[in-house]
Amino acid sequence: IHFQYNGFLFGFLLLSVARHFQSRHLQGALLFALLLNLKHIFLYIAPAYGIYLLRSYCFTQDNTDGSVRWSSFSPLRLAALGGIVSSVCALSFGPFIAMGQLPQLLSRLFPFKRGLCHAYWAPNAWALYNVLDKTLALLGVRLKLLEEAELPRASMTGGLVQEFQHSVLPSVSPSVTLLCTLLAILPAVFSIWRRPRGARGFLRCLVLCALGSFLFGWHVHEKAVLLAILPLSILAVESREDAGIFLVLATTGHYSLFPLIFTPAELPIKILLMLLFTLFSFSALSKLFSAHGSLLHPLEAVYLLGLVPLATACEIVFPLSPWQRTLPFLPLLATSVYCAAGVCYAFVRLYASMLREAKAKQL
Incomplete structure (x- = not known):
């Protein structure tokens, strides 16, 4: 049921994106407002939606160089968007406000007491940070620079959802993760404000916001990588470079979900499903871009x-x-760290591609 629920949510996301490609922005905004109230993890991509709609819908004209024409701002369009979003939120949050349960609701939506990482680390920047901290602590003990008794217990690798302190590196607070996330997505958001480049520019920004939040967010769940993989599949069929990035991100991201399906009886199913999808993706995209060489x-x-x-x-x-008995968390750690390298690499390549495209448009 849990996986099916997430599947229907991604259907809402793709429908919303399709509406923006059709320039039916109010319908796209309505679908996203519904989606956001169905599951708040889609806050990751809300900046892309907010800036794109403000820039491309509320401002009706651009200057000849592609920059915003401030005189073209439409208060009526902004009011229409605001009315849609506020109406959906009022229907969703209204009963909780009326019953005085809003603080409890917010505490459950944003559970900062659960710690930096989920029990199974998502393959993101904090997984690499945790491993670096652990490595430095072990080296410090081996070199007799640190006393083992003075180090915090290895609760970060205990498979528990809780707060923990790093041993050598500075411990990370929710405010630090928020700052890192904002810095990661800011160039993408600024890019579509400066020159929107249509719905495809919006979609690229959406993918970068999803990946930036996944890499640097607080207590990120491993399946959140799908927020970037699915929209990127749309870009992959139109650009050779995006196709190559998609193959890296999809293969790595899908494999990183393996520990979620952990019983021996499910091993053949998950391997065969991933092989089928991966082989089809490689063969279909290679055939689509056969004239351009290897992806x-x-x-x-x-x-x-x-x-x-x-x-x-x-x-x-x-x-x-x-x-298996002495180090039960080892496979999860190895999977998270190895896949984190691939996800970080895809994020950097996507940004490099966006910057090259923006520079080419200027020239």
Whole structure:
């Protein structure tokens, strides 16, 4: 039921994006407002929606250089958008406000007491940060620079949802993650404000907002990577570079979900499903861009092939080893860290692609 619920939510997201491609912006805004009230994780991409609608719908004309024409602002259009969003929120939050339960609702929507990372680390920047902290702590003890008794217990690798302190590196607070997230998405949001480049520019910004929030957000769930993978699939069929980025992100992101389906009986199903989708994606996109050569750089291909020995070690070898009892979190850690490298790489490539495209438009 949990996975089916998320599936129907992504249907709302794709319908909303389609409405913007059709220039039916009010319908797109309504669908997104409904989506946001169905599950607040879609706040990750709300900045892309807000800035795009303000820039491309509330301002009706551009200057000859593509910059905003301030005199074209339409208060009526802004009022229409505001009315849609506020009406949906009033219907959703109204009963809680009337019963005096809004503070309790907000505390459940934003549970900062759950700690920086989920029990199973999402493959993001904080997974790499945690491992670096753990490595530095072990080196400090080995080199006798730190006393083991003075270090915090390894609660971050205990599989529990809770707050914890880092051993060597500075501990991360919710305000720090918010600042990092804003810095990560700000260039993308500024880009569509300066020159929107239509619905495709909006979609690229949406993907970057989703990935930036996934990489630097507080207590991110691993399945949130799908917020970037699914919209990116639309861009992948129109651009060779986006197709290559999609293959890296989709393959890495989908494999990072393997620990969520963890019983031995499900192992053949999840492997076959991923292989079918991955092989189809590679073959279809390669055929679509056959005139442009390989979609992946050699190092990218080597990285993706590295998922095979990783899966073999985590899914087959480790359950049969004595480490299963002493280090039960090891496969989750290895999966998160390896996949985090691929997700971070895709994020950097997407930004580089956006900047090159913006520069080409200027020239």
